[in-house]
Amino acid sequence: MGKKPVLNMADLAERAGVSMASVSRALSGAPGVSEATRTRIRTLxxxxxxxxxPDAARLARGSNGRIAVVTPDVAHWFxxxxxxxIVTALHDSELDVLLYEVQEERERRRFFDELPARRQVDALVLIALPISDDERSRLDLMGVPVVMAGGTLGDHPHVRIDDAAAAHQAAAxxxxxxHERIAMINATGHWTLEYAAPSERLHGFTRALHxxxxxxxxxxxxxxxxxxxGGAEAMSRLLGLSRPPTAVVAFSDxxxxxxxxxxxxxxxxVxxxxxxxxxxxxxxxxMLDLTTVQQPxxxxxxxxGLLVREVVEHGAARSPYVTLPTHVVVRGTTAPPPPAPGALG
Amino acid sequence: MGKKPVLNMADLAERAGVSMASVSRALSGAPGVSEATRTRIRTLxxxxxxxxxPDAARLARGSNGRIAVVTPDVAHWFxxxxxxxIVTALHDSELDVLLYEVQEERERRRFFDELPARRQVDALVLIALPISDDERSRLDLMGVPVVMAGGTLGDHPHVRIDDAAAAHQAAAxxxxxxHERIAMINATGHWTLEYAAPSERLHGFTRALHxxxxxxxxxxxxxxxxxxxGGAEAMSRLLGLSRPPTAVVAFSDxxxxxxxxxxxxxxxxVxxxxxxxxxxxxxxxxMLDLTTVQQPxxxxxxxxGLLVREVVEHGAARSPYVTLPTHVVVRGTTAPPPPAPGALG
DNA sequence: ATGCTCTACGTAAGCGCTTGCGTGATGACG
DNA sequence: CGTCATCACGCAAGCGCTTACGTAGAGCAT
Structure with a gap:
């Protein structure tokens, strides 16, 4: 009857003829064991x-080795x-990723109310998730660092692009x-909370015209x-105008x-x-040969991913605020406007 | 000096004036506490x-509440x-998802050698990941159930489509x-290990012609x-033929x-x-108006996700082998062939 | 030899929970 | 009014590790 289903450290220690302490030290790389013993234990x-x-280790040590990534939609391209x-950047670290999708309002509430990631992770990465003040204070309860990918969040570390600049590049x-008669198709969020991107991009667009x-x-x-x-709908409206534009900047591809x-x-x-x-x-x-402003x-x-590693490993990131550049990729959907009806040339 | 940074169960028990045992039972929903006490504790x-x-609970209880999902590519549409x-199906369960991406051979080896998910999860879901026999035995070491999504794996539970049928539908x-002169563009994997889909789809295609x-x-x-x-390349080769086809079935969209x-x-x-x-x-x-065989x-x-829940919660799934139907979606890329050069009609 | 510092290792006290078992109180029943 | 389930609850033994602290022995200088 009854061997344990899975070998534990005590068993290993016994077979190696040493104490658990030595096994623990040998395996974790901590000092206090001779190289010979360490090798022997590791081989065994x-x-x-x-x-x-990992759970027992984490418990005994108090926290380690996991972060949570929160995304609005797992399947969406962006x-x-x-x-x-993120996971690529974490591949050669010891960090595991706990994944949370907060798509609908219900899940959102559940996530912030129950904080399922609580006491499970050393840090949190939010993917382009707009957050209310209430939600931020809930997050604080978790007591772990937060980094925002694709946006900003208070003074937490973040990575993003300059949305205004991107729209400016498109219009420019x-x-x-x-073109002289240029439209913009802007987006409105599906949640109550607004992303910052739409207004930023509108500013950039406006400034370019100016x-x-x-x-x-x-x-x-x-x-x-x-x-x-929404893009299709917006274009219909533009075409219905008495004087339609000759070109349009869309909020997104x-x-x-x-x-x-x-x-x-x-x-x-086109x-x-x-x-x-x-x-x-x-x-x-x-594939659709669309001219666009590329964002990385x-x-x-x-x-x-690198930021969160730094934060977890050193307590803080060296340069926690990163803005990555965007640039125009010219393809086949942009060209000079048609000659104006009744124009001279 | 020294309050604990975060409240633990002992603290709670003290404030509630009960033992930890009662707190544990009250919170977990286990019997053995009166409704009154339970409510009081929960409110507190x-x-x-x-x-x-979760870690301590898992340790004391011996395993619980997390599964691993292994995917070849987080960003790929499929x-x-x-x-x-999967995560949607898990939303209203207590299961958390640990995500592993095994894209390149290196990561693959690391995953199977080190088994980072080991002792961390109650089950494993593999997303369309072809597995060698060696790798399967490594997986067995983890001692947890495995379910395969988008393929098969020995007699582990799985969900998939009938690849042969799908290709048959396309050709039919x-x-x-x-059409009478129909080509097939087939795919070859990027790993040493082959997926079953290409040969299955080829069979279906062949059978349809037959x-x-x-x-x-x-x-x-x-x-x-x-x-x-690869699709582009394949089509070039077909066009280079002395007698090109009038239609083609592609392995994938x-x-x-x-x-x-x-x-x-x-x-x-087209x-x-x-x-x-x-x-x-x-x-x-x-968007591209492509006629295709839809798979869900x-x-x-x-x-x-449902399978893995069943497996974790009840030890086995009621019907562990699921094949979902596919069907043709007719759009704009298919039509009768052009009249044969020199044909009578 | 004596005394000292190092190093390699063991001892044991937790980490924050769950749960089998024991106990007193309560109510049902004859 | 005694007897026994039943119930609500507390006690304490783990779960599988990490780590502060203690100790024995080796090495070295005196």
């Missing part, structure tokens, strides 16, 4: 395929790429090829819900995709009749 | 925002959708609209590496996208000059 552990129980960067590109001494026609700024459906769909259905040619530029450089943008998403995740 | 815990330490289904659709009494021209089966690049790109660059019209059908119903397929990816993940 290997042979018996023994592993220290968040998934971020997550990819259109100005550069000769810099080019172009008037800003309020009709040409349309806001729809986030996603390609996804919205640009929707806009392109509307244009195709309306039998308008870029001859209408230029479109997105923001993101979504993996599909290349995986890289943002990677930096977030 | 709430007020003090106390949470049981795996990300699977993962989404093309036969149905009148069922329609069409000859199978070996020239028309081309295999390229997985991904849209991604490969179909590549094929479409090649066709566009070759100035061939579907007038060439019909293309993919498999997956990738989120972008709709998120749903497969969801089912995998």
């Amino acid at each position: 552990a290997q042979d018996l395929s023994y592993t220290v129980s 968040y998934a790429s971020m997550l990819d960067g 590109h259109l100005v550069g090829v000769g 810099d080019a001494a172009l008037p800003l026609d309020p009709e040409l700024v349309v806001t729809e819900r986030w996603g390609s459906g 996804e919205m640009a995709f929707g806009a392109l769909r509307t244009l195709r259905r309306a039998a308008l040619r 870029p001859q009749d209408m230029s479109v530029v997105g923001i993101d450089d979504h993996s599909v943008a290349d 998403v995986v890289e943002q995740g990677r930096v977030a | 815990a709430q007020d003090l925002s106390y949470t049981v330490s 795996y990300a959708s699977m993962l989404d289904g 659709h093309l036969v149905g609209v009148g 069922d329609a009494a069409l000859p199978l021209d070996p020239e028309l089966v081309v295999t390229e590496r997985w991904g849209s690049g 991604e490969m179909a996208f590549g094929a479409l790109r090649t066709l566009r660059r070759a100035a061939l019209r 579907p007038q000059d060439m019909s293309v059908v993919g498999i997956d119903d990738h989120s972008v397929a709709d 990816v998120v749903e497969q993940g969801r089912v995998a």
Whole structure:
């Protein structure tokens, strides 16, 4: 009857003819064992395929080895790429990742009320998740450092892009090829909480027009819900205008995709009749030949991963605020505007 | 000096004027405390925002509350959708998810050698990860149940689609609209280990031709590496043939996208000059108007999540082998073949 | 030899919980 | 009014580790 199902440290110690203390030290790399003993124990552990129980170790030591990543949507291109960067950066560390998806309001509430990650992790990485003040104070209860990937959160470490600059680049590109009547398709969040990106990008857009001494026609700024459906809808509205634009900056590639769909259905040619530029450089943008402002998403995740490692390992990050650059990728959806009807040339 | 940084159960018990045992029982829902006491303790815990330490609980109880999900690529559409289904299915359970990405060979080896998830989880979900026999025996060392999502693995519980049937449906659709010279673009894995899908899909394809009494021209089966690049390459080879096909079944939508790109660059019209059908119903397929065989990816993940819950909670799943249906989604990339050069009609 | 410092190792006290078992109180029953 | 379940609860023994502290022996200088 009854051997333990799995070998524990006491068993190993016995077989090695030493105390548990030595085993623990040998395996963890702590000083206080001779090299000979250490090697012997390690070899034995290997042979018996023994592993220290992370839970027991963590309990005895008080915290270690795990972080939580919180994402609004596991499957969405943007968040998934971020997550990819984060786990990649963590690959050669000892940190494991506990994954939480807080998509709907219900899960959101559950996450902040119950704090399921509480006492389980050494740090938290939030992927582009706007947070209310109440929620921030709940987070503080967890008593662990937080880093924000793809946005900002108080004075917690973060990585992000300059949204205003990105939109500015998009609009400036259109100005550069000769457009004067440029629209912006902006996004509105699906939660009560607003992301900062929409207003930032609108500012950048506005500033670009201003810099080019172009008037800003309020009709040409349309806001729809986030996603390609919203983009399609927004483009319909723009086409319905008495004086439609000749080019449009979309809040994101996804919205640009929707806009392109509307244009195709309306039998308008891109870029001859209408230029479109997105923001993101979504993996599909290349396939659809969409001109866009590229932002390094995986890289943002990677930096977030490095930040969280620093924070966990050294208590703080050396340079906790990182803004990564964006740049225009010219493809086939932008060109000079068609000659104005009744124009001289 | 020295209060504990965080409230523990002993503190709570003291403040509540009861023993730890009662607190534990009250909080965990175990019998042996009166309703009155239970409520009182719970309220107090709430007020003090106390949470049981999952690690200590797990240690004392011997295992509980966490599963590992292993995916080849966090960011890839297919795996990300699977993962989404899994975490969604786990949302209203008490299970947390530990995420492991084993992308490159190095990480793969590390994962199977070190078994970082070992002693940390109650079960393992593998997302479409082909596994060698050696690796399987390593996995057995973990001593926890394994479920496979998007494939099979010995007699472990699994969810998947019928790959042969999917390819059969794709080819049959093309036969149905009148094609007789149909190619297949097949995929080859990027690892040494082969997925089962390519050969299965090839079988389904072959069988469909056979069922329609069409000859199978070996020239028309081309295999390229997985991904849209491979699809593009494969299509080039097909176009180089002395007698090119009039239609093609691609291993996946991604490969179909590549094929479409090649066709566009070759100035061939789709579907007038060439019909293309993919498999997956990738989120972008709709955007590119690609006819495809839809497979329920998120749903497969969801089912995998349910399976793992059953396995963890009841020790076994009631029906551990699930095959989900696929079906053709007709869009704009398939049409009858062009009239044969020199044909009578 | 004596005394001292090091090093390698063992002892044992926790870490924060769960749970089998024991106990007194309570109520049912004859 | 005695007898026995039953129930609510406390006691204390772990769960599998880490680590402060203690100790024996080796090495060295005196």
